[in-house]
Amino acid sequence: MKIYPLTIYYESACPLCNAEIINLKSRNGAGLLRFIDVSAPGFVPQLGGLTQHDLLGAIHAQRADGAVVKGVDVIGLAYNAVGVQWIATLIRWPLLGAIAAASYRLLARIRRRIPPAVIKLLRATVFRPARGTTARDCDTGCHF
Numbered sequence: 001m002k003i004y005p006l007t008i009y010y011e012s013a014c015p016l017c018n019a020e021i022i023n024l025k026s027r028n029g030a031g032l033l034r035f036i037d038v039s040a041p042g043f044v045p046q047l048g049g050l051t052q053h054d055l056l057g058a059i060h061a062q063r064a065d066g067a068v069v070k071g072v073d074v075i076g077l078a079y080n081a082v083g084v085q086w087i088a089t090l091i092r093w094p095l096l097g098a099i100a101a102a103s104y105r106l107l108a109r110i111r112r113r114i115p116p117a118v119i120k121l122l123r124a125t126v127f128r129p130a131r132g133t134t135a136r137d138c139d140t141g142c143h144f
Contacts, residue, residue, distance in 0.1 A: 004081055005032055008035050
């Protein structure tokens with residue numbers, strides 16, 4: 001089972017999604033993560049029969065061995081790859097994992113209705129880019 005490099009399919013048109021991806025890009029110094037914007041003009045899905053609609057509904061990723069994962073499992077693998085293992089560890093705990101999965105599904109449904117002020121607060125706290133970088137550094141694809 002080879003996980004990395006992990007290709008993450010995300011929606012840059014979603015401010016919340018984009019904030020998290022900018023954070024991940026800023027921490028991707030080892031290059032274990034690759035990023036594909038499913039909302040980019042001309043994007044053509046080529047991931048196991050999934051449609052663009054499927055990919056816009058929840059974050060998906062393809063492991064190096066070809067397996068497709070989605071939702072909170074992608075988050076765990078991504079943060080593990082960038083050295084934030086505590087998130088991956090919490091998600092593996094049965095009760096916290098179930099809560100995280102349910103929370104993610106709810107958040108995925110309402111993410112476009114989150115007020116800009118909340119996104120700005122999250123960017124300044126939870127999704128803060130790695131030290132020495134800013135969100136602007138990563139807008140076009142951090143890789144340090």
